[in-house]
């Protein structure tokens with residue numbers, strides 16, 4: 369069994385959907401499970417629906433319609449008039465509207481997951497129907513029935529035992545299966561999600577549970593490059609990298625691979641390929657165990673929109689272990705992702721990501737005990753295997769707020785002009 373994952377860019381319009389059929393025709397379509405994300409920027413569009421629901425209910429209908437129209441435009445190119453997929457897509461968006469009308473829960477994260485899943489539900493129905501139209505027999509699977517999690521909405525944790533059993537009982541070796549990335553469900557069968565951009569992780573969950581030969585994630589880039597091509601010029605393709613190298617790159621923000629993807633694969637030594645859906649015949653990047661970085665080049669990772677918080681004790685006393693433990697407890701409670709930290713005798717600095725909009729209450733708590741300074745909108749620049757010369761060129765004229773270095777990694781928190 370092989371697992372393929374196609375992200376938002378692979379299904380952003382009618383041509384991209386056609387291209388999935390082309391990739392499958394070139395690579396084979398038996399004994400394969402394909403995981404698909406929401407089309408293009410649909411998840412952002414559904415976030416607008418949720419925002420309207422909580423802040424300005426007069427905009428709910430319009431925001432839903434924008435999203436529906438985008439999908440209708442795509443299917444009207446892909447399918448003949450009157451095809452059953454039109455009814456399916458309308459029904460899905462009707463269900464979404466009904467949920468919001470009947471919902472009584474004030475829990476933002478719960479509502480978020482019940483709404484956001486319609487991106488992946490719709491895209492997979494469309495791709496599955498398009499493949500069937502093109503004589504590529506496949507079975508549509510509801511990932512929520514297989515991947516079980518806790519009820520930590522928007523960032524749920526997988527119950528591996530139950531998930532493995534469900535997947536192994538449902539997916540037989542011969543067929544082609546089409547399922548959603550990102551979505552799962554909790555014990556009462558309400559939808560949960562695995563964190564933004566979590567479809568790569570879904571691919572890894574299926575690969576792990578199926579003991580797959582490999583997982584391939586198809587992207588709009590030739591593979592993993594030594595820097596994000598949107599940020600750096602003259603990037604180089606990394607042909608081979610180790611799981612550890614890839615985990616570090618993903619953790620510090622190389623958005624080409626979701627950070628949670630590597631661990632399940634590494635545990636079973638399942639190879640990961642990152643390939644271009646534009647040139648599927650090219651080898652892309654191979655990620656496996658204990659591989660030397662090839663070519664050995666410096667890698668640069670930029671993570672924008674970070675927050676740097678610097679704490680010092682009000683009475684100039686030392687910042688001791690118990691303070692650090694309290695600070696981390698608060699970071700955990702307010703679901704802040706820590707990307708870098710540094711301490712001295714009387715201060716502690718931490719670079720965090722405010723994924724759940726909890727900065728204000730966190731700062732309020734911290735101010736009760738510490739003198740607090742913070743900068744929003746800072747950038748974390750991580751360089752791996754870079755020479756001092758390469759670093760100097762990169763930093764030229766930029767204001768460094770914090771620096772940290774070990775043998776292979778140099779990190780800077782930079783102020784954005």
Ligand SMILES: Nc1ncnc2c1ncn2[C@@H]1O[C@H](COP(=O)(O)OP(=O)(O)O)[C@@H](O)[C@H]1O
Pocket residue numbers: 374375376377378405565586587588589591592593594595596597598621622623624625
């Ligand atoms: N080191 C890197 N190598 C390649 N692409 C990168 C890297 N870092 C960031 N990216 C960005 O990741 C994008 C692909 O990932 P993503 O947008 O999440 O794809 P999808 O949503 O289709 O799965 C690329 O277009 C590229 O701009």
Ligand SMILES: N[C@@H](CC(=O)OP(=O)(O)O)C(=O)O
Pocket residue numbers: 374375376377405406411412487549550563564565566567568
């Ligand atoms: N659609 C979800 C999940 C995902 O992984 O998408 P993508 O594969 O396009 O990054 C999101 O945008 O967060």
